Amino acid sequence: MITTKDIFSYEPDKKYATPVAYFSMEFAVDQALKIYSGGLGFLAGSHLRSAYELKQNLIGVGILWKFGYYDQVRDTNGTMKAAFIEKHYSFLEDTGIKFTIPVHESPVHVKVWLLKPDVFRSAPLFLLSTDVPENDEISKSICHRLYDSNEATRIAQSILLGTGGAKLLDILGRDDSLYHMNEGHSLSLNFYLYSKFKSVEEVKKRVVFTTHTPEAAGNEEHGYALLQEMSFFYGLTEAEVKSVLGLDGPVLNYTLAALKFAGKANAVSKLHGDVSRDMWKGNEGICEITSITNAQNTAYWTDPAFEKALRSGNDQGIVARKKEMKKALFELVADQCGKLFDENVITIVWARRFAAYKRADLLMYDWERFLRLVENTEYPVQVIWAGKPYPQDYGAIDMFNSIIKRTQPIANCAVLTGYELKLSALLKKGSDIWLNNPKMYREASGTSGMTAAMNGSVNLSIPDGWIPEFAKDLENCFIIEPAPDHLSTEEKDRIEALDLIETLENKVLPTYYKDQNKWLSIVKNGAADVAPAFESGRMAQEYYEIMYSK
Incomplete structure (x- = not known):
């Protein structure tokens, strides 16, 4: 088992004793590590840098995107072209950790890489990959493109981040961590935790959530039937999910579900806090939404x-x-x-x-x-x-x-x-x-x-x-x-x-x-x-x- 000393190059400061796992679909830590698209990643990157500077007991959990987001180049006429070029990183450490997660009721193999703190002066960042020989081509493609346009692939990516990341914490022996969801992409981790504790209240004790999207229509949602078919609910049926969360309708809104699972939630500016509280106020059972304004390093x-x-x-x-x-x-x-x-x-x-x-x-x-x-x-x-x-x-x-x-x-x-x-x-x-x-x-x-x-x-x-x-x-x-x-x-x-x-x-x-x-x-x-x-x-x-x- 990897120990804390293997993960950190520093002894976490005692005033930050609570172990935290920061789940994000993208991290902009350095130009050389192309696993980000925009503002969400820039924010996550600065968070990890400051966590490093403050010696906080925080690790990042993300996905190793084989082709990144995309490379923005010019076509022959000078206009924009999206190029997908395979990336390789010699500075990532192979942790030797491999495990499986259920996707579409089948086991998908996950390999774990580690960006150590002193490489780019950031908190430790674990990156999950399904691009391994044990998987078929469809399973390999889960981690190929950040924000893949195929709906089933997008759901599988969320399962990899959420369920895979939560399972990784168990393997690392950091299952006492607070699970911080940076946006709703890692929502499936809550169903993994629910399968362990059989209680929404127990999940709430372990999960906090940051929302970034200031309109209801912009928050990711998918049909319950497809989510169940994809194993998103980690064994729960559609009816059980609706009963547990007090929800109805044909689609699951990731943000709304996260607000019901989390013990605390925050918006990312004071104005956004007002907008978010107004946007979700008609829904019962959601946690309080405070605000912590984003910042940069x-x-x-x-x-x-x-x-x-x-x-x-x-x-x-x-x-x-x-x-x-x-x-x-x-x-x-x-x-x-x-x-x-x-x-x-x-x-x-x-x-x-x-x-x-x-x-x-x-x-x-x-x-x-x-x-x-x-x-x-x-x-x-x-x-x-x-x-x-x-x-x-x-x-x-x-x-x-x-x-x-x-x-x-x-x-x-x-x-x-x-x-x-x-x-x-x-x-x-x-x-x-x-x-x-x-x-x-x-x-x-x-x-x-x-x-x-x-x-x-x-x-x-x-x-x-x-x-x-x-x-x-x-x-x-x-x-x-x-x-x-x-x-x-x-x-x-x-x-x-x-x-x-x-x-x-x-x-x-x-x-x-x-x-x-x-x-x-x-x-x-x-x-x-x-x-x-x-x-x-x-x-x-x-x-x-x-x-x-x-």
Whole structure:
């Protein structure tokens, strides 16, 4: 049996004595380990880094994705192409642990790999794989693609994470752990625990749940019949599951079931907490939903030279280092797009997961107004987009490609591919404005703006997610005024697009070009206000105090 000394390179601090297993479908720990898609993974990665720094008794449980999410490359015409390339990692340790889990009433073999703490300075991370010789091709494919588009495969992936992860804890002798579900993907672990304890109350003592999705329709759900057929319920029948959880209807909502199984739950910002409590309030038997605002790890994300200049109050050093970081980003722009950007020109970046509600093209809503903005010689601008659509979200892919095609003739606009940790960091360090314009109440937290502020990029944002807890308009950021809630989606888009471009024209650009002292003050205030309040050490500490306490 693997001992605690085999797992940890450090002795866990006694004040974090409760053993915790953090279940997540994705972890963005390092660029080299491509087992993440976006914000959920970035959050999980920072959590593991801070758990390492604080010496918490926490381990991660995830899946070793053979092809990762996907590699974002360009087709022959320059538009986006999703490539699936097999990954190999020499830095993962073979634990020698193998076991089986039931999937579709058949045994599927699981092999366990370990990312040791000192490799990337993270808490220990166990990764499960079904890509082993003992399995047939269908079973092997369970761990091939993160968020596989096939429904049965997606369910099997949840079984691998939830049931497989819970079984692993038994094998490791850490079955006294608190089971932390980061989103509902690992829901099946609750049925595994129920099979052991025969009591929802006993499961509640062992499970906490973090929800990230701010609308009921966006939470994963599947038909009971298919879930039972896939062995998701670990021996329970559909009727028994409905009876145990007090549910009805043809489909099981993962989030609702998790709220009924968990002893505690949290949303990921204060605003998201309000949204979540309102969203689920009509359901009996759910646990309390508090909020712990997401955060990011400064040691990983912040440029050391920029941070040193900030701490020493070296304004010249701040300005000089920012230009150096912009130059580094612009080398990639030139390499990918054949366009030469100027480090003296304000640079606006929109970069995150491509999804319709995030409105990557809102800045282009009025095309003629957009052209006037990017052709302005008095206040020149440069604009960069980047981000990954879900590979089967053809609407988002079309939007990504449309932005490429529309901006290709414009020398000061660029769209970059390959949005992973490395490019994300380059964009945050090299941008002056970090643009965030989702539809209101749809961004549960949105942590990218935190790491941007750490590197001297000023947030220009709708007041959604974490932003209301941070924002002081015109002091540490710029706010896009949201349209009234009662208006139609189309009218909201129109009003908010107008306010976005007017904020740029009338506030952001004049400040940047005409009042450098004011601009520098906003940059410094943003960096000062984002940490430690939105640093993941605070978040990891709060999880132990609020969610992991008995």
